[in-house]
Amino acid sequence: xxxxxxxxxxxxxxxxxxxxxxxxxxxxxxxxxxxxxxxxxxxxxxxxxxxxxxxxxxxxxxxxxxxxxxxxxxxxxxxxxxxxxxxxxxxxxxxxxxxxxxxxxxxxxxxxxxxxxxxxxxxxxxxxxx
Numbered sequence: 305x306x307x308x309x310x311x312x313x314x315x316x317x318x319x320x321x322x323x324x325x326x327x328x329x330x331x332x333x334x335x336x337x338x339x340x341x342x343x344x345x346x347x348x349x350x351x352x353x354x355x356x357x358x359x360x361x362x363x364x365x366x367x368x369x370x371x372x373x374x375x376x377x378x379x380x381x382x383x384x385x386x387x388x389x390x391x392x393x394x395x396x397x398x399x400x401x402x403x404x405x406x407x408x409x410x411x412x413x414x415x416x417x418x419x420x421x422x423x424x425x426x427x428x429x430x431x432x433x434x
Contacts, residue, residue, distance in 0.1 A: 312363045313338045313351055319358035323350055352433035366432045389431035402427050
């Protein structure tokens with residue numbers, strides 16, 4: 305049997321202290337968030353801040369879970385990243401929407417390709433926080 309590695313975000317001790325300070329929480333709460341032992345709203349926020357602001361390094365590549373579909377009737381492209389995040393791009397207008405659990409997180413107007421790639425990276429970090 306192949307043993308699967310549990311998801312985890314690695315940060316330095318100084319970053320863990322900063323997370324405790326920012327979120328006014330215990331070392332255990334930070335540990336549970338970074339090891340995905342907790343999936344509360346605060347745990348997701350801790351993971352997001354660790355990844356986006358404190359140099360957190362995940363032990364997996366979320367973009368391997370990216371799936372792309374094209375809807376030629378609606379002229380859209382949808383990309384799902386993991387189980388919770390979806391990017392929807394309009395081929396007609398160039399608008400891009402980022403959803404998490406079905407709720408709009410970001411709306412970008414008339415996006416070019418370099419900006420779309422930045423949106424993908426940001427959405428990947430969002431997906432890792434779930």
